[in-house]
Amino acid sequence: MLALPWLISCSAEEPPVKPNIIWLMAEDISLDLECYDMAAVKTPHLNKLAMQGTKFENCFVTNSICSPSRSAMMVGTHQFKINAHHHRSNRDEPLQRDYKPFTYWLRENGYTTILGHHGVMGRGRKIDVNFKSEALGPWDGESRFGLFDKHDHFEKEDEPFFAQIQLVVTHRGDWWDDVRSKSTHPVNPDSVVLPPYLADHPTIRQDWAKYLDQVEYMDDEVGMILQELEQKGMRDNTVIIFIGDNGRCNLRGKGYLHDPGLHIPLIIYDPRGNKGTVRKDVVAATDITATILDYAGMDIPGYMTGRPIFDTNFQREYVFGTRDLWDEIAEKSRAVTSADWKYIRNDKPGIPFDARQAYLEFYRPALHVMRKLNENGSLNSSEQLFFQPRKPEEELYNLENDPYELLNLANDPKYTPVLEQLRAKTKEMEEQMKPVSDVYDPVKPRAMDVLQWVKDEKPGQYQQMLEGVEIGFQRLVREYQTRETGG
Numbered sequence: 422m423l424a425l426p427w428l429i430s431c432s433a434e435e436p437p438v439k440p441n442i443i444w445l446m447a448e449d450i451s452l453d454l455e456c457y458d459m460a461a462v463k464t465p466h467l468n469k470l471a472m473q474g475t476k477f478e479n480c481f482v483t484n485s486i487c488s489p490s491r492s493a494m495m496v497g498t499h500q501f502k503i504n505a506h507h508h509r510s511n512r513d514e515p516l517q518r519d520y521k522p523f524t525y526w527l528r529e530n531g532y533t534t535i536l537g538h539h540g541v542m543g544r545g546r547k548i549d550v551n552f553k554s555e556a557l558g559p560w561d562g563e564s565r566f567g568l569f570d571k572h573d574h575f576e577k578e579d580e581p582f583f584a585q586i587q588l589v590v591t592h593r594g595d596w597w598d599d600v601r602s603k604s605t606h607p608v609n610p611d612s613v614v615l616p617p618y619l620a621d622h623p624t625i626r627q628d629w630a631k632y633l634d635q636v637e638y639m640d641d642e643v644g645m646i647l648q649e650l651e652q653k654g655m656r657d658n659t660v661i662i663f664i665g666d667n668g669r670c671n672l673r674g675k676g677y678l679h680d681p682g683l684h685i686p687l688i689i690y691d692p693r694g695n696k697g698t699v700r701k702d703v704v705a706a707t708d709i710t711a712t713i714l715d716y717a718g719m720d721i722p723g724y725m726t727g728r729p730i731f732d733t734n735f736q737r738e739y740v741f742g743t744r745d746l747w748d749e750i751a752e753k754s755r756a757v758t759s760a761d762w763k764y765i766r767n768d769k770p771g772i773p774f775d776a777r778q779a780y781l782e783f784y785r786p787a788l789h790v791m792r793k794l795n796e797n798g799s800l801n802s803s804e805q806l807f808f809q810p811r812k813p814e815e816e817l818y819n820l821e822n823d824p825y826e827l828l829n830l831a832n833d834p835k836y837t838p839v840l841e842q843l844r845a846k847t848k849e850m851e852e853q854m855k856p857v858s859d860v861y862d863p864v865k866p867r868a869m870d871v872l873q874w875v876k877d878e879k880p881g882q883y884q885q886m887l888e889g890v891e892i893g894f895q896r897l898v899r900e901y902q903t904r905e906t907g908g
């Protein structure tokens with residue numbers, strides 16, 4: 422057995438040395454890494470981390486878009502319970518008494534908490550939670566709402582430290598073409614393997630390849646951070662957690678309770694051991710929060726719905742997923758996922774999967790291509806699933822036989838007992854997670870106005886978008902705002 426410095430320093434009299442903890446959060450990715458068998462992508466740094474650590478094959482977020490999912494992880498409690506389930510809502514409302522961001526507890530226990538990194542794209546400082554918060558400063562939950570102590574740099578004097586670093590590159594943005602054009606090994610669109618619910622079309626292959634280019638860029642950023650740890654002599658006392666904040670931004674992914682929306686990569690590297698372990702049990706993203714407090718040697722607060730993953734008593738049968746408001750689409754869907762089954766209840770079946778949400782019109786080239794193919798009658802039955810005029814009221818999938826969730830068994834009498842069990846489980850979890858408050862204060866999305874403006878004022882670019890070209894949402898927002906202010 423390797424003698425690690427922090428183990429040597431432990432004796433019966435001394436408390437164990439607290440490890441540094443780095444939480445890397447990649448935006449909008451499903452299991453799209455080489456170590457999860459995604460074709461055509463190379464992720465050597467994350468492959469190595471998985472080989473030296475623990476790779477989780479069944480980790481699920483509790484909501485498939487940024488802010489509700491991140492709110493849940495920040496508190497370690499399901500976003501529904503803390504009334505943070507509506508995207509970009511309630512930003513002026515403090516968390517209810519007794520609930521605290523987990524960084525509060527880390528700070529109470531001697532950790533320096535750090536947000537961002539000096540070397541990653543955009544500095545990795547995104548927070549995006551649906552309760553009153555500030556990036557830096559103290560927290561008391563009443564007049565002070567700071568989540569972290571400092572930005573961008575971890576140093577010896579910060580030890581033990583916790584750093585949360587956002588890896589934004591995989592989020593759709595105007596930089597995607599640039600990243601691809603500068604890649605010395607751009608992903609070959611002919612080598613990608615598309616899921617069966619996407620049409621095999623050159624534009625869709627190109628978009629998929631471009632997405633994988635971003636994943637490779639992100640992997641390089643992980644490599645850079647690992648190198649910095651090595652150089653600073655922190656590699657042997659730093660736990661590294663890698664996760665996606667929600668699934669990939671494509672059909673059935675981000676925004677949906679289907680597998681690509683909820684199912685995320687999770688790799689935990691602990692220099693003390695567990696090397697090369699693969700775990701297939703079900704884990705919720707909120708469990709990561711509890712695991713971090715566990716690493717810090719702390720008890721888990723009673724309000725947390727997450728549980729420490731490495732506790733010998735850890736056992737989770739289901740992850741409860743919800744999808745509620747996102748911009749102008751006020752959805753209401755609930756799901757439970759086990760290792761073998763997925764059940765989804767769609768309380769608003771009249772809102773189709775293709776809900777024509779303004780923001781997403783800019784950011785899903787496959788959607789525009791497939792809408793046209795659908796109008797021409799050129800989609801097969803798996804590809805058509807997304808374009809049904811209504812959602813099914815209930816969906817039931819056998820994940821073992823049908824990992825792409827193509828065959829809805831909800832109306833198959835053979836599976837009625839499973840359906841009834843999971844339906845009841847969903848209701849039970851919804852009751853358990855009943856929100857502690859009913860404040861509802863959403864932010865008005867600007868994408869609707871920008872989309873209308875592009876239609877009216879930039880018909881050429883709008884037309885391009887309908888052909889599957891990403892026309893640059895962020896640039897257009899800036900232009901629209903400049904026009905609005907007349908400056």
Ligand SMILES: [Ca+2]
Nearest residue numbers: 448449487666
């Ligand atoms: Ca995200």
